[in-house]
Amino acid sequence: MDNYVVGIDIGGTKLATVVADDSCKIVNKVRKPTLADKGPEYAIQLLFDMVYQTIEEASLKLETIRAIGVSCGGPLDTKTGVVYSPPNLPGWDAFPLKERLESEFKVPTMIENDANACALAEYRFGGGRGYNVVLYMTMSTGIGGGIVVNGQIFHGANDSAGEVGHQILLPDGPQCGCGKRGCLEALCSGPAIARRAKEAVQNESNSIILALADGKLDAVKSEHVLEAARQDDSLAQKLIDETAYYMGWGIANVVNMLNPDIVLLGTIAIAAGDLLLNPIRHTVSSFAMARPAEAVKIMPAQLGDSLGDLAAIALVV
Amino acid sequence: MDNYVVGIDIGGTKLATVVADDSCKIVNKVRKPTLADKGPEYAIQLLFDMVYQTIEEASLKLETIRAIGVSCGGPLDTKTGVVYSPPNLPGWDAFPLKERLESEFKVPTMIENDANACALAEYRFGGGRGYNVVLYMTMSTGIGGGIVVNGQIFHGANDSAGEVGHQILLPDGPQCGCGKRGCLEALCSGPAIARRAKEAVQNESNSIILALADGKLDAVKSEHVLEAARQDDSLAQKLIDETAYYMGWGIANVVNMLNPDIVLLGTIAIAAGDLLLNPIRHTVSSFAMARPAEAVKIMPAQLGDSLGDLAAIALVV
Numbered sequence: 025m026d027n028y029v030v031g032i033d034i035g036g037t038k039l040a041t042v043v044a045d046d047s048c049k050i051v052n053k054v055r056k057p058t059l060a061d062k063g064p065e066y067a068i069q070l071l072f073d074m075v076y077q078t079i080e081e082a083s084l085k086l087e088t089i090r091a092i093g094v095s096c097g098g099p100l101d102t103k104t105g106v107v108y109s110p111p112n113l114p115g116w117d118a119f120p121l122k123e124r125l126e127s128e129f130k131v132p133t134m135i136e137n138d139a140n141a142c143a144l145a146e147y148r149f150g151g152g153r154g155y156n157v158v159l160y161m162t163m164s165t166g167i168g169g170g171i172v173v174n175g176q177i178f179h180g181a182n183d184s185a186g187e188v189g190h191q192i193l194l195p196d197g198p199q200c201g202c203g204k205r206g207c208l209e210a211l212c213s214g215p216a217i218a219r220r221a222k223e224a225v226q227n228e229s230n231s232i233i234l235a236l237a238d239g240k241l242d243a244v245k246s247e248h249v250l251e252a253a254r255q256d257d258s259l260a261q262k263l264i265d266e267t268a269y270y271m272g273w274g275i276a277n278v279v280n281m282l283n284p285d286i287v288l289l290g291t292i293a294i295a296a297g298d299l300l301l302n303p304i305r306h307t308v309s310s311f312a313m314a315r316p317a318e319a320v321k322i323m324p325a326q327l328g329d330s331l332g333d334l335a336a337i338a339l340v341v
Numbered sequence: 342m343d344n345y346v347v348g349i350d351i352g353g354t355k356l357a358t359v360v361a362d363d364s365c366k367i368v369n370k371v372r373k374p375t376l377a378d379k380g381p382e383y384a385i386q387l388l389f390d391m392v393y394q395t396i397e398e399a400s401l402k403l404e405t406i407r408a409i410g411v412s413c414g415g416p417l418d419t420k421t422g423v424v425y426s427p428p429n430l431p432g433w434d435a436f437p438l439k440e441r442l443e444s445e446f447k448v449p450t451m452i453e454n455d456a457n458a459c460a461l462a463e464y465r466f467g468g469g470r471g472y473n474v475v476l477y478m479t480m481s482t483g484i485g486g487g488i489v490v491n492g493q494i495f496h497g498a499n500d501s502a503g504e505v506g507h508q509i510l511l512p513d514g515p516q517c518g519c520g521k522r523g524c525l526e527a528l529c530s531g532p533a534i535a536r537r538a539k540e541a542v543q544n545e546s547n548s549i550i551l552a553l554a555d556g557k558l559d560a561v562k563s564e565h566v567l568e569a570a571r572q573d574d575s576l577a578q579k580l581i582d583e584t585a586y587y588m589g590w591g592i593a594n595v596v597n598m599l600n601p602d603i604v605l606l607g608t609i610a611i612a613a614g615d616l617l618l619n620p621i622r623h624t625v626s627s628f629a630m631a632r633p634a635e636a637v638k639i640m641p642a643q644l645g646d647s648l649g650d651l652a653a654i655a656l657v658v
Contacts (some may be wrong), residue, residue, distance in 0.1 A: 099632050108632075157498050169598075173495075180600020181474050184633040187597040192590060192628055202630060273509060278598060280504040281486075283497020311509050313519060315416050315425075316501040 028088045030075055030131070031336025034096040035138070036060050036112025039067065041074040042333045043082050043089070048149065048341055050333055052082035063115035064107075072128050091132050092125060093339030095332065098137035102183050105135045111201065134339045139186060140177045141335035142325075143170025146288050148338045150326035155285035159278060160325060161188055163271075164291035166201065167209040171282065189213070191274050208274040212267050214292055217246040221263055231259035250296050264296070265303055272307020279312040279320050288325040297324065345405045347392055347448070348653025351413040352455070353377050353429025356384065358391040359650045360399050360406070365466065365658055367650055369399035380432035381424075389445050408449050409442060410656030412649065415454035419500050422452045428518060451656045456503060457494045458652035459642075460487025463605050465655045467643035472602035476595060477642060478505055480588075481608035483518065484526040488599065506530070508591050525591040529584050531609055534563040538580055548576035567613050581613070582620055589624020596629040596637050605642040614641065 027046040033039070035058060042053045054074045058067060079086060097110035105122020107113070125133045136144075143152070143160035152158035158172040167189025171178040178185050189209035190202050197206025198216065210216055222244050225234045233252045237243040252260030275287055293300055301322060309317045327334055344363040350356070352375060359370045371391045375384060396403060414427035422439020424430070442450045453461075460469070460477035469475035469489060479485040484506025488495040495502050506526035507519050514523025515533065527533055539561050542551045550569045554560040569577035592604055610617055618639060626634045644651055 155498075157502075173490075178490075180633065181472075181602040181636040182600065182632060184630065184636065185474075185598065185600035187600075187630055187633065190597050190630050191594040195590065195628075204628065273512065277508040277594060280507050281502065281595060281598060283499065283502035283504075285498040311512075311521065313501065313504055313507050315499060316497065316504065319498040319501065 026088045026090050028079075028084055028090065029337060029340045030078065030089050030092045031333055031340075032071060032075070032092060032094040032096075032125075033138070033332040033336050034058070034067070034071075034094065034113070035332070036097065036110075039071060039074060040332060040336075041071065041078045042337065043078050043084060044337045044341070048334070048337060050330075050337070051084075052078050053333065054078045054081070058113075060113055064113070064119045067113075068121075068124050071125075075129065086129060086131070089129070089131050091134070091340035092129065093141070093336040093341075094121065094125065094133060094135040095138045095141035095336040095339070096121065096135055098139075099184060100135060100137060102134070102136055102179060105133065107135070132340075136177065136339050137168075137170070137183065137186075138332075138335065139168030140170035140179070141339055142290070142327075142331055143172045143186070143288075144177055145327055145331060145334040145338040146325055147172040147175065148341075149334050150331075151288045151323055152286060157282065157284040157286075159186075159188070159282060159284045159287045160290070161275075161287065162290045163212065163293050164214050167213050171284075188274065188278055191277060193270060193273060208270060211270040212274075214246040217249055217263065217267055217292070218244055220266065221246075221249050221260075224259055224263060228259045232257050233260055246292055247295070250292075250299070253299055264300055268300055268303030269307055271300075272304045273311055275304065275322065276308045276311030276317070279308060279316045283316040284320055286321045286323060288323055290325045290331070294324040294328065343405045343407050345401055345407065346654060346657045347395065347406050347409045348650055348657075349388060349392070349409060349411040349413075349442075350455070350649040350653050351375070351384070351388070351411065351430070352649070353414065353427075356388060356391060357649060357653075358388065358395045359654065360395050360401060361654045361658070365651070365654060367647075367654070368401075369395050370650065371395045371398070375430075377430055381430070381436045384430075385438075385441050388442075392446065403446060403448070406446070406448050408451070408657035409446060410458070410653040410658075411438065411442065411450060411452040412455045412458035412653040412656070413438065413452055415456075416501060417452060417454060419451070419453055419496060422450065424452070453494065453656050454485075454487070454500065454503075455649075455652065456485030457487035457496070458656055459607070459644075459648055460489045460503070460605075461494055462644055462648060462651040462655040463642055464489040464492065465658075466651055467648075468605045468640050469603060474599065474601040474603075476503075476505070476599060476601045476604045477607065478592075478604065479607045480529065480610050481531050484530050488601075505591065505595055508594060510587060510590060525587060528587040529591075531563040534566055534580065534584055534609070535561055537583065538563070538566050538577075541576055541580060545576045549574050550577055563609055564612070567609075567616065570616055581617055585617055585620030586624055588617075589621045590628055592621065592639065593625045593628030593634070596625060596633045600633040601637055603638045603640060605640055607642045607648070611641040611645060
C-alpha cells in the first residue's frame with residue numbers, strides 16, 4: 025500500500041496539493057492562495073504544511089507516498105529541479121524546489137513546467153490519448169505550450185521547448201509581457217483580446233460588449249467578447265475572427281514544423297468552442313502545408329478544471 | 342563481407358548512387374542527370390542501371406549490399422515508401438519507390454525526405470555530432486528542414502515535420518512556390534534573394550551587383566549579392582541584412598518552439614559564412630526567448646558537397 029502519489033500545483037495566485045491512488049483517482053485536495061509577494065520561503069513552508077494536511081486528511085501516512093509531482097511556472101530545470109525566476113513567482117530566483125521538497129519528505133520528486141505537465145495530463149487522461157504527437161496550448165492569461173511525443177514530454181535542449189505563445193507574428197505589433205512585440209500571446213491571450221475589445225468598443229456604439237461589462241470600459245474581458253459574439257454582436261464576431269486569424273496563423277507555423285496529430289487548446293478555446301475553433305481551423309488549413317494540415321486535429325482540451333491537479337499527478341504515474 | 346550499403350540521392354536535376362563500406366567510406370559513385378520531364382519510369386530504370394554500375398565498378402556483388410538508403414524530395418511516406426508528387430519530380434504521383442527498389446534488388450530499402458536525411462547526416466558525420474536536438478535547414482533553391490532528436494529523425498504525424506521554410510512571416514508578402522504568400526522560403530531562398538536584388542539594383546546605380554552579373558539583370562543571383570557584400574557594396578549589405586532579419590525571425594520562432602541545441606544552415610549560409618550568420622544570430626537573440634536563445638548555436642552545416650551522398654548513407658548505417 026505504498027502506491028499513492030502527491031501532486032503539487034504552484035501557480036501565481038493559488039497553490040494546490042492533491043493525493044491520488046494507484047488508479048490516478050484523487051482522494052484528497054487542499055488549496056491555498058500563493059500570496060506570491062511573500063516569496064518562495066513562505067510558499068515552500070506553506071506547501072510542506074499543505075502536503076502533510078492532504079495526506080493526513082486522507083488517513084494516509086507519508087510512507088505510502090511513492091513520488092511527488094510538481095507542476096510549476098517556468099523557466100525551470102527538470103534535471104536539477106531548480107526554478108529560474110518565473111514571471112508569476114517573484115523572488116523564485118534559482119530556487120532549488122526539488123531539493124527542498126525531497127529534503128523535507130524524503131520522497132522522489134519531479135518538477136515540470138506547468139504547460140508541459142498539462143500537455144502530459146491531456147495525453148494521459150484527456151484529449152491527447154492515443155496520439156503520438158500532441159501539442160497542448162494554454163489560452164488564458166498567457167499562451168503557453170507543451171509537446172508530448174510518444175508519451176514523453178519533449179523538453180528540448182534546456183527545458184524550454186513548446187513556447188508557442190512567444191512566436192513573433194508582428195514584429196511591430198503590441199507589446200508582450202516577455203518584452204518583445206507582436207508575439208502570439210500579445211495578440212490572442214485573454215488580456216490581449218480584452219485590450220483589443222476596449223480599443224474597439226470606443227468607436228462602436230452598437231456593440232453590446234460594453235453593456236455586458238456593466239458599462240465599465242476597464243471591466244471588459246475576453247468573456248464579454250465571447251458572450252457578445254454568441255448574441256451575434258458584429259464587433260465581437262470581428263474580434264473573435266481576428267483572434268482566430270492570429271491563432272490559426274501561429275498554429276499553422278507550428279503544424280508545419282512539428283506535424284502534430286492533435287493540437288489541444290485550453291481555457292478560452294474551451295469556453296468559446298467552435299465559435300473560435302472553426303475559424304482557427306479554417307486559417308490553419310489555408311496557412312499550413314497540405315499534408316501536415318490534413319493530419320492535424322484542432323480540438324479543445326478535455327480536462328477542464330481538473331487539469332491542474334492531473335498535471336502534477338501525470339508526472340509521476 | 343556483406344557490410345556494404347548503397348545510397349541513392351534523387352534530386353530534380355541529378356541522380357547519384359554511391360556504395361559505402363562499413364566505416365561509411367564511399368568507395369564508388371555514379372552521377373546522371375534526372376531528366377525529370379521523362380517521369381518516374383525513366384528515372385527508376387536509370388537508377389537500377391546506376392546501382393548495378395556503382396556496385397560492379399567497385400568490384401562488389403549485389404550479395405554484399407545489406408541495405409539501400411534513398412534520399413528523395415518529399416512529400417513521401419517513410420513507412421510505405423511511397424512518394425507523393427514532389428514539386429521537383431513531376432509525375433511521381435503516389436510512386437511506390439521503396440517497393441520498386443526492393444523488388445529489383447531484394448535488399449531492405451529505406452526512403453526518406455532529403456532534408457531529413459541531410460539532417461541525419463549532419464548529426465552522424467557533420468556539425469550535429471554530439472547534440473541531442475539538431476535542426477538542419479537547407480538554404481538554396483528552397484528552404485527545407487529536418488529535425489534530429491536523440492539521433493532519430495523526428496517525423497511527426499505523417500512524415501511532414503520540419504517544414505521550417507513554409508512558416509509564414511508576411512501573409513501579404515511575396516508569392517511562394519508552395520502557393521501561399523510570405524513564407525520564409527519566399528523571402529530568403531536563393532531565388533528570393535535574387536528577386537529582391539533584381540528589384541533593388543534598378544534603383545541603385547552605385548551597386549556593383551549588376552556588374553558582377555555581367556550587366557544582365559536576368560542573370561543576377563544570390564552569389565552576386567554575397568560577392569558584392571564582401572566588397573562592401575552597401576546595397577548588397579542591405580540585402581544580406583534583410584535576408585538575415587527574416588531568417589533570424591523565422592529561426593527564433595522555431596527556437597522558441599523546439600529549443601534546439603544547434604541550428605545548422607546549408608548552401609547559401611555556408612558560402613556566406615559570418616557575413617550572413619552574424620546578423621542572423623543577432624536577430625535570433627533579440628527575437629527568441631532568453632533561455633532557448635542562450636542554448637542554441639547557429640552554425641553553417643559542415644558536410645558541404647558530400648552531404649547528398651552521406652544523407653542517403655546515413656539512413657542505413
